[in-house]
Amino acid sequence: MAETQLLDIKEIVRDSFDEQEVEQLGVKLSQLEPEEIAVALEAMPLEQRISTWQSLHPDEQIHALSYMRDDARENIFKQLEAPELSVLVERMDVDDLIEMLDELPAAVYQEACSKLDATDKEWLATALAYTDEQCGRYADHDVLTIRNNAKIRDAIRLFKKLNEDAEYHDALMVVDRTGRYVGMLLSISLLGQPSHLPIVEFIDDEAPIVDGEMDLDQGSDIVARSGYTALAVIDEEGKLLGRLSIGEALENVRRSLESQFMHTAGLDETEDLFAPVMNSAKRRAVWLGINLLTAFLASWTIGLFEATLQQVVALAVLMPIVASMGGIAGSQTLTLIIRGLALGQITPQTYWTLLRKELGVGLINGVLWAAVIAVVTYFWFNDLIIGTVIGLAIVINILVAAASGVVIPVLLEKVKIDPALSGSVILTTITDVIGFFVFLGLGSLLLLP
Amino acid sequence: MAETQLLDIKEIVRDSFDEQEVEQLGVKLSQLEPEEIAVALEAMPLEQRISTWQSLHPDEQIHALSYMRDDARENIFKQLEAPELSVLVERMDVDDLIEMLDELPAAVYQEACSKLDATDKEWLATALAYTDEQCGRYADHDVLTIRNNAKIRDAIRLFKKLNEDAEYHDALMVVDRTGRYVGMLLSISLLGQPSHLPIVEFIDDEAPIVDGEMDLDQGSDIVARSGYTALAVIDEEGKLLGRLSIGEALENVRRSLESQFMHTAGLDETEDLFAPVMNSAKRRAVWLGINLLTAFLASWTIGLFEATLQQVVALAVLMPIVASMGGIAGSQTLTLIIRGLALGQITPQTYWTLLRKELGVGLINGVLWAAVIAVVTYFWFNDLIIGTVIGLAIVINILVAAASGVVIPVLLEKVKIDPALSGSVILTTITDVIGFFVFLGLGSLLLLP
Structure with a gap:
């Protein structure tokens, strides 16, 4: 063992x-x-x-x-x-x-x-004709092909030549005279069959096919769901480019989900745990810079209310609560929608249902936590109006956050920007700016003499 | 097709x-x-x-x-x-x-x-003897077994009985008289062999085995890396419980990574996109409540400096920048370490190297962005000391964030708390509280008359 x-x-x-x-x-x-x-x-x-x-x-x-x-x-x-x-x-x-x-x-x-x-040069040229996000680039050339006019004994000979380390090779790819993919020949279907029979009647032509131009994620999903251990990757003329195995599909699914996770912190999926300090610092600096811009925007919003803050310093003390509750509620919705988008589950027919549902969730939690916060604030500062101001600001900010959590990733995907990477920055900017504006604005209206 | x-x-x-x-x-x-x-x-x-x-x-x-x-x-x-x-x-x-x-x-x-x-009842009882995180619970009973004293023709007969929808069945599981798992019989190894031969010399006993008590994630990894389409799951006596196929392994890898992603927002992986509003609100309320506690802690920290804020309102305006830069830098480190932990890549031998590296990255980016922020602040408020105060606070907070990003998830894993779920709340609490304390504390020291 x-x-x-x-x-x-x-x-x-x-x-x-x-x-x-x-x-x-x-x-x-x-x-x-x-x-x-x-x-x-x-x-x-x-x-x-x-x-x-x-x-x-x-x-x-x-x-x-x-x-x-x-x-x-x-x-x-x-x-x-x-x-x-x-x-x-x-x-x-x-x-x-x-x-x-x-x-x-x-x-x-x-x-x-x-x-x-020469053969390898041709493989290389064919692969590089596809982008690094397409299946054609990664089609595995370690593929056993057989002509459709072969006999079972030829197929068995091919299977026997497989080396011990070969993985997911329980089928041969069948091609015609011109190299066009015809179907697969599963080892199981040949068991106990006389070796002189032609393979043609044993060909499985039901297996899905992966198009070389297909996105790697999509191709991997097709392989994963097909139940086959590998599928043929073909070019636009139907010629066999290679194969995509379940092992590679699993690796792609893993990398794609890992990159979604890493992107939420502005990191690249490939980031090495032990990258040289300078390289790491350079890569991460950009993300910090982008976030700094949004932080300055939030500060600028607060700056609009300097006079109010000077008179009611309690507002300055409470600001982080408004921003934080909006940010957290928004990121819950955002995360749910990003996962849905990645799985292709967000459709035009359901935008409104989703928006209504998330606004409903936001309303319930907004009112609930606004009440709690208002009461705590009242006892803290012994001021009913401050409690009212923060309560209202929380409800409004959580509703804005819920709407943003649905709308931002959907719009980003429409314009082909990765919502896992950019969604959270944009969302936080909105919840910070709106949160501070509503809270300090209401404070100015209701608390200043 | x-x-x-x-x-x-x-x-x-x-x-x-x-x-x-x-x-x-x-x-x-x-x-x-x-x-x-x-x-x-x-x-x-x-x-x-x-x-x-x-x-x-x-x-x-x-x-x-x-x-x-x-x-x-x-x-x-x-x-x-x-x-x-x-x-x-x-x-x-x-x-x-x-x-x-x-x-x-x-x-x-x-x-x-x-x-x-009776047989199914026994399967059920065996499965339920394992927890819902162990491989034994999910061992697939749709497994083709054959006795080790059988002949090739028996094996072929079994393969022929497979129904069309059967997935990843290119091997039989071989058991001995007592039901103990012996090895696998790959269809390929039987091709072209005389049907009267005993199977015993064709058994593959090199395949890894999955232990029923093994964690589902670990078992799935073993299947994924093995190159086999399915592995045997055995109980502590070596008896065959069932199998874990590459298809299920892929599904488990997907779910485990998805749950890591969802946990960063305090969501459960199973969360339904269209869950009834009340159910969703209830689940998410807890997370908002936990975050509210940390927000109150941040507010309380600010409250310690009410007198300072009243005199230097610019500090109130700039507070979000200090908190935000610390939070972002910390979550970059945190995310990297959480991925490493999930892959089993963080070891006692490398804690210090990682900490040193992340502190190095933090120092470079801290100094870089502190300088930028100090200059912008100087021109905004026309006050050299405010620029100095925020610059220092940023450097300190980013260094604290880098250290927390390494230490928090490692400690959480030690006490078996999911770092993807709890890491970010704890980290934000630390960067908020320390950020505000250092910033407003330095402000009190250097700016008050």
């Missing part, structure tokens, strides 16, 4: 810090799946990462790299000398080169490409 | 609102995979959802339910009359019953269980 369950990432990382253990680390790691090695390498600071990675067999090195995040992988490449990198890249196959295109130094990449044979 | 690519969820939802189309909706839907039907049903308000769901064939109804989120599913059950529900539940198999246990009314569930045959 395999040992995967017993060796965990924490143990591997611990060993990488221990001089006595580090020698055997290569042996231990080679018992793991490349996905696991990649996760373990990403969990190490750069120094340990490079020495651990170097303890791997060259083929394992490449495998692990192909499963790592872009940034973590680039941070390995950067620590290699040019000759070392060249030797490594020469061992890569064309799928690896496509995957690592953006992280490899241009010169190294060009050199490796020039050494490819 | 299947039509999955052509019928999208938006079209289905549109049709459900159109009286002329709704009649044919059942036919259209039955061309889809049950996963897709589930996503489409979740995208509909309750009225359309129930009528669309009722247009499905009873078996499809159950399939779709089994792929829906708990809440969305419960909202269908709630709209059914008792007799209708009983008829439906009687058609469910034991795996469906286990899956829907929490959403079915207790009486209906008990009745259905009492009608199960």
Whole structure:
């Protein structure tokens, strides 16, 4: 039985810090799946990462790299000398080169490409004709194809040639004379069949097909739902480009959801846990700068009411409550809608139902918490009007937040801006500015003599 | 070729609102995979959802339910009359019953269980002996098992019995006389082999095994990385409980990441887009209440400096900038660490490296943006000391935020509290309170006469 369950990432990382253990680390790691090695390498600071990675067999090195995040992988490449990198890249196959295109130094990449044979050069050109968000770019060329006029014995011969590490290869892709995809040939359908029969009557032509121009997320969903372990990826003429397996689909689903999560904090999904400080600082600075603009806008709103604040300092004390309740309520709605958009569940027919529902939820919670806050405030400052002012401001701000939580992400998606990335900044700006304006405005009206 | 690519969820939802189309909706839907039907049903308000769901064939109804989120599913059950529900539940198999246990009314569930045959009752009892976070609970009983003394022809006969909808069944699970799991029998390994041979020499005993007590996330990861389409789930005695397929693993990975995303807003992963207003309001109220406590804490901090604010109202105007910059910087670190924790990538050996790195990033961005803010503030209020005060407060607050972003989630995980859910509230409380205290405290020291 395999040992995967017993060796965990924490143990591997611990060993990488221990001089006595580090020698055997290569042996231990080679018992793991490349996905696991990649996760373990990403969990190490750069120094340990490079020495651990170097303890791997060259083929394992490449495998692990192909499963790592872009940034973590680039941070390995950067620590290699040019000759070392060249030797490594020469061992890569064309799928690896496509995957690592953006992280490899241009010169190294060009050199490796020039050494490819004609078939591989053609694969490469075909893949690069698609964008890095399309299925065509990532179609796996490690695909077993068979002509539709072949016999069962040919198919069996192909299956027998599969190497031990091959994953999700329980079917052959059937093509016609011109390379057009015809269907799949499942290993199960051939069991117990006489080997001289033509395969044609065993072809499964019911399997969904992935279009090369399809978005990678959509293609991955189709594979995931199809129940097949891999589907054919075809070009516009119906020619087989390669395949998209359930393993890759799972990886894509994971990355896409992880990036949604990371985007809410203005981070990129590829961000390396142990990126050099300067790189990290640079990337995050932009997000802080954008948020600073919105904070200045909020401050400017408050500045409009300087005179009021000077006379009723309690308003200054209570400001964060108004802003915070609006922000939290709004982000609940926003998060729900962003998930819905990602799943394709938000449709024109249901906008109004959603808006009404979220406004309803906002009204109930707005009134409930406004009452609580008004009472607490009354006892705190012993002033009924301040209680009324903050209560009203809370209700209004939570309603505005609910509406914004629905409208902002829907509009952002319409103009093709990622709502997970920009939604929360815009929402917070609105709830801050409106919250402060309503609260201090009402305060000026009702509290000033 | 299947039509999955052509019928999208938006079209289905549109049709459900159109009286002329709704009649044919059942036919259209039955061309889809049950996963897709589930996503489409979740995208509909309750009225359309129930009528669309009722247009499905009873078996499809159950399939779709089994792929829906708990809440969305419960909202269908709630709209059914008792007799209708009983008829439906009687058609469910034991795996469906286990899956829907929490959403079915207790009486209906008990009745259905009492009608199960002895084998199914045993499955049920075994599954319920595990918690709802363990693999044993969800082990799929739709598994093809074969005794280790069987012949190839027996195996082929079993494979031939597979029905067309069966997914990820390219291997049989081999058990010994006592029901203990021995290994897997891959269909590919049997191709072209004489049918009278015993299977024993073809058994694959290298495949990883999933322990029934293992956490569902961990089990799913093992399946995903194994390269097999399904792995055996065994009990503590090594007996086969069922299997965990790559399809289920993908679904679990998706749900687990979605719940991480939803938790950042205090929402539950199962939250239905069209939940009744009152239900939604109730669930979200708690989160707003918790956040209100932290907002009051921030206000109380400001309240300590009422006298200062009265004299230097500019401080009140600038407060949101200090709080906001700290909150944003902290949530960047927090998000990165939460992802790392979820992947098991944060280890005792690397705590300090991470803390140092994040403090380094915080120092660079703190100094950079503090300078910008100080300059802007100087020109706004024409006061060098206010510029200095806010600059210092920003640097300190961003450093505190960076440290909190590392320490809080690590501590929360240690005490088994979900950092995705609680991390951001605690972090915001700290950055608000410290931010206001440092800013207004420095202001009191340097600006008051």
